[in-house]
Amino acid sequence: MFSFSLDRTAASLRGCRRFLLHPSGWQHLTLAVALLVLAPLTVLLLSWTEPAWGIWQHLRETLLSQLLINTFILVVGVTTGTLLLGVSLAWLTGACEFPGRTHFSWLLLLPLAMPTYVLAFVFLGLFDYSGPIQIPLRAWFGRDLWIPDIRSASGVVLVMSLALYPYVYLLTRNAFSTQGKRALEAAQSLGCSPTAGFFRVVLPMARPWIAGGATLVLMEALADFGAVSIFNFDTFTTAIYKAWFGFFSLAAAGQLSTLLVSMVFLLIVLEQKLRKRMRFSQSRVTAQAERIILNSAKKWLATSYCSGVLLIAFFLPALQLLRWSLKVFDLEFDNRYGMLLGRSLSLGLTAALFITVVATLLAYAGRRHPDRLTLSLIRISTLGYALPGTVLAVGIFMPLAALDNFLIDFARENFNFALPQLMQGTIIIMLLAYLIRFMAAGYKSIDSAMHRVTSNIDEASRLMGLRGLKLLVKVHLPMLRGGIFTALTLVFVDVMKEMPITLMTRPFGWDTLAVKIYELTSEGEWERAALPALTLLLCGLLPIVLLMRGTEGK
Amino acid sequence: MNPFRLTLLLVFLFSISNLTGQALADELVVYSARNEHLIKPLFDAYTHETGIKITYITDKEGPLLQRLKSEGRNTRADLLITVDAGNLWHAANEGVLQKIESPQLAANIPANLRDPDNRWFGLSLRARTLVYSTERVKPEQLSSYAALGEPKWRGRLLLRTSKKVYNQSLVAMLIAEYGEAQTEQIITTWVDNLAAPPFASDTKLMQAILAGQGDVGIVNTYYFGRLLKENPDLKLALYWPNQDSTGVHVNISGAGVTKYAKNPRGAVKFLEWLSSEKAQNLFADANMEYPVNPGVEAHAYVKSWGSFKASEMNLARAGELQSDAIKLMDRAGYH
Numbered sequence: 066m067f068s069f070s071l072d073r074t075a076a077s078l079r080g081c082r083r084f085l086l087h088p089s090g091w092q093h094l095t096l097a098v099a100l101l102v103l104a105p106l107t108v109l110l111l112s113w114t115e116p117a118w119g120i121w122q123h124l125r126e127t128l129l130s131q132l133l134i135n136t137f138i139l140v141v142g143v144t145t146g147t148l149l150l151g152v153s154l155a156w157l158t159g160a161c162e163f164p165g166r167t168h169f170s171w172l173l174l175l176p177l178a179m180p181t182y183v184l185a186f187v188f189l190g191l192f193d194y195s196g197p198i199q200i201p202l203r204a205w206f207g208r209d210l211w212i213p214d215i216r217s218a219s220g221v222v223l224v225m226s227l228a229l230y231p232y233v234y235l236l237t238r239n240a241f242s243t244q245g246k247r248a249l250e251a252a253q254s255l256g257c258s259p260t261a262g263f264f265r266v267v268l269p270m271a272r273p274w275i276a277g278g279a280t281l282v283l284m285e286a287l288a289d290f291g292a293v294s295i296f297n298f299d300t301f302t303t304a305i306y307k308a309w310f311g312f313f314s315l316a317a318a319g320q321l322s323t324l325l326v327s328m329v330f331l332l333i334v335l336e337q338k339l340r341k342r343m344r345f346s347q348s349r350v351t352a353q354a355e356r357i358i359l360n361s362a363k364k365w366l367a368t369s370y371c372s373g374v375l376l377i378a379f380f381l382p383a384l385q386l387l388r389w390s391l392k393v394f395d396l397e398f399d400n401r402y403g404m405l406l407g408r409s410l411s412l413g414l415t416a417a418l419f420i421t422v423v424a425t426l427l428a429y430a431g432r433r434h435p436d437r438l439t440l441s442l443i444r445i446s447t448l449g450y451a452l453p454g455t456v457l458a459v460g461i462f463m464p465l466a467a468l469d470n471f472l473i474d475f476a477r478e479n480f481n482f483a484l485p486q487l488m489q490g491t492i493i494i495m496l497l498a499y500l501i502r503f504m505a506a507g508y509k510s511i512d513s514a515m516h517r518v519t520s521n522i523d524e525a526s527r528l529m530g531l532r533g534l535k536l537l538v539k540v541h542l543p544m545l546r547g548g549i550f551t552a553l554t555l556v557f558v559d560v561m562k563e564m565p566i567t568l569m570t571r572p573f574g575w576d577t578l579a580v581k582i583y584e585l586t587s588e589g590e591w592e593r594a595a596l597p598a599l600t601l602l603l604c605g606l607l608p609i610v611l612l613m614r615g616t617e618g619k
Numbered sequence: 620m621n622p623f624r625l626t627l628l629l630v631f632l633f634s635i636s637n638l639t640g641q642a643l644a645d646e647l648v649v650y651s652a653r654n655e656h657l658i659k660p661l662f663d664a665y666t667h668e669t670g671i672k673i674t675y676i677t678d679k680e681g682p683l684l685q686r687l688k689s690e691g692r693n694t695r696a697d698l699l700i701t702v703d704a705g706n707l708w709h710a711a712n713e714g715v716l717q718k719i720e721s722p723q724l725a726a727n728i729p730a731n732l733r734d735p736d737n738r739w740f741g742l743s744l745r746a747r748t749l750v751y752s753t754e755r756v757k758p759e760q761l762s763s764y765a766a767l768g769e770p771k772w773r774g775r776l777l778l779r780t781s782k783k784v785y786n787q788s789l790v791a792m793l794i795a796e797y798g799e800a801q802t803e804q805i806i807t808t809w810v811d812n813l814a815a816p817p818f819a820s821d822t823k824l825m826q827a828i829l830a831g832q833g834d835v836g837i838v839n840t841y842y843f844g845r846l847l848k849e850n851p852d853l854k855l856a857l858y859w860p861n862q863d864s865t866g867v868h869v870n871i872s873g874a875g876v877t878k879y880a881k882n883p884r885g886a887v888k889f890l891e892w893l894s895s896e897k898a899q900n901l902f903a904d905a906n907m908e909y910p911v912n913p914g915v916e917a918h919a920y921v922k923s924w925g926s927f928k929a930s931e932m933n934l935a936r937a938g939e940l941q942s943d944a945i946k947l948m949d950r951a952g953y954h
Binding site: 123126127128189193194195199200208216294295296297299303306307309310311312313315418419421422455458459462463466467469470473474486565568569571573574576580584585587588589 | 626648654655656657674675676677678679680681682685686689690691693695709713780782784787815816817818819820821822823826827829830831832842906941942945946949950954
């Protein structure tokens with residue numbers, strides 16, 4: 066065992082050396098993407114040169130311990146919640162048979178398009194003390210009736226689990242549906258019951274997918290500001306925003322953010338170390354395992370479980386949004402909505418394509434060159450997902466503005482030429498900014514899918530003369546279809562929901578639906594914001610549903 | 620063509636299809652933290668009247684300020700519009716605004732609602748005042764902000780989160796009035812009296828009073844106005860505190876000309892227009908606020924909530940004392 070790991074270390078070191086001396090095109094690419102992500106991270110790291118000890122001391126004396134406890138509860142709670150929901154639903158729709166399964170399979174993805182802050186607001190509206198559920202309850206049972214408070218740690222955890230479980234569900238379903246039946250059959254021939262087979266074979270074989278989904282959820286939960294501020298639940302992000310907007314210290318906010326990112330980086334490294342020696346590929350590509358037919362009681366239980374989740378996480382909030390939208394329609398709707406929708410869609414689609422392509426190339430680069438340096442660069446490339454949006458937006462903007470200033474001054478001083486701002490307000494910059502932010506969503510989906518492709522296939526293809534990009538396009542892409550679809554969906558929806566980067570990097574007067582939602586909610590006009598939110602939901606959903614049915618059909 | 624090249628081509632084509640044009644000579648460029656639907660009608664009216672085109676971008680205060688700082692003298696922005704005196708004070712303090720000499724602005728805007736150094740100017744006024752349940756509270760029981768800490772309000776007071784800048788400015792004013800030690804005591808008694816954890820919005824707070832979770836709270840006037848418009852039989856009323864002493868705490872939305880404005884004269888002209896009679900009503904009424912110009916009447920609907928004596932403390936003080944106020948609230952356990 067020991068000599069084996071020593072062997073690996075030596076191989077990895079050789080790989081690193083090769084990287085430094087003769088980097089391949091793939092490694093150049095990983096370096097380029099990592100540098101792109103490192104630019105805003107460096108801006109944040111530089112914040113340590115500006116001392117902000119007064120704020121640190123204040124936080125330590127008053128809020129910090131409570132913030133850390135709250136953050137811990139949130140992260141552990143939401144990760145557990147999304148894993149329970151996501152994996153169980155993926156198992157039911159991916160491997161079992163029960164009434165309505167084919168519909169639930171795609172319906173359960175719908176909450177993906179529901180921004181977390183929207184779900185939080187709707188839930189608070191419905192279930193709070195002054196909401197339409199508690200008021201009649203108190204009227205019937207008296208004022209002293211004890212009802213659990215939605216504005217609590219468990220309330221936030223519940224809402225965020227419901228909003229974020231699709232990340233785990235989407236990735237895990239992909240694992241279950243690509244898992245051949247052989248492994249499960251082998252387990253059963255060794256005397257495992259289907260349940261035992263699930264826990265001892267199926268679940269471990271799906272680990273990269275589950276871990277990928279859980280990592281995305283964890284990063285989302287850590288970086289979330291919208292939902293927690295609606296619940297007035299103070300977490301680490303609250304401290305970041307307080308330092309910046311309250312104490313006007315971007316330096317302290319940057320310092321706190323770097324801690325957040327380091328924490329995530331360590332978690333990613335740890336998780337990957339733990340499964341380093343595991344293989345997840347199939348020995349042979351086999352037919353999908355036959356579905357487990359649930360018996361009479363169980364099958365209806367499965368149906369009602371899926372409907373219950375769907376009802377609470379999607380239809381209930383969507384109905385509330387519809388109700389508000391109808392109420393404000395005359396006031397809020399104008400001819401700009403077509404344009405807003407068009408921009409949101411085109412931006413989401415372009416970014417999804419762009420990021421998915423880069424993510425596929427990165428995942429392939431990591432497969433070709435699994436040395437420590439390449440893998441570290443790839444890990445760095447995914448860190449943008451863990452930063453609070455506004456902080457990352459500023460981190461992206463500052464080097465851009467510096468570059469622009471340099472170019473403008475250079476042109477003026479040397480050529481007496483008034484150069485306009487080149488970098489700001491162009492779509493290409495928006496796309497690069499989204500790449501920095503959402504690389505994780507694309508990469509995790511594709512990288513986990515790549516685990517299913519055995520190295521034998523690569524070797525066989527090379528023997529047939531397929532190399533590099535050709536190998537990727539001709540051999541891998543068809544096998545990665547599920548992962549690519551997942552990546553496209555996640556990035557598309559994420560980009561459409563994104564606010565801070567869109568606000569900061571968009572061209573003048575270039576609004577999207579998310580910008581519109583921001584405008585209305587920032588002064589508390591939630592009911593008016595329901596219309597753009599609903600539009601976002603519908604146009605974010607439609608492509609997903611279509612794509613989903615398209616891939617299911619094949 | 621393989622799918623990679625096709626995608627990259629599409630991405631490229633889409634990217635270059637959206638390059639933006641540059642500013643025209645007499646165009647004005649505005650960075651605004653005040654919402655688009657509140658400022659666009661004014662921009663349109665100004666363009667209609669003068670032919671001057673106004674280009675704008677909206678964002679939160681923090682990012683806009685950082686944007687101005689990073690862009691330095693190459694910024695396109697002529698004017699920064701934002702909400703809350705603390706934010707304006709901070710922008711001035713960071714050196715992104717320039718001094719303006721304008722007799723017209725000085726005449727239209729009371730001295731306490733603009734920067735002592737004339738770098739920013741209030742354009743609309745809102746009061747942060749008490750709201751109470753007309754079913755369970757009599758107005759005679761109320762008197763001042765500090766009195767909300769009296770034991771009779773135990774389990775009856777509702778507050779919005781201390782993270783909202785409006786509460787930070789309010790507490791900053793209390794510090795200016797009572798000093799830090801006494802203010803901390805007042806805030807501690809507020810926290811003791813809370814009927815529920817602080818809310819994320821003024822509207823939620825008022826809905827909670829309606830539902831009976833508490834009886835009295837502190838809100839901005841226009842949130843009350845919005846709720847009242849939806850339901851004219853609202854069982855809530857506003858109370859104007861501190862009428863025998865310092866007056867009701869007021870705050871502003873306002874603007875300043877950026878230090879590196881390309882069109883500073885045009886920006887000042889626009890500011891003067893905003894402080895003038897016809898624009899003042901348009902500006903204030905859009906959000907049910909009060910005009911800053913004392914010569915302009917508030918909208919009849921806004922006036923129907925009653926008249927009050929407003930605090931005359933210069934709002935720059937709220938900015939100066941903001942971080943003390945936040946620290947104090949953190950110490951007092953007001954979250």
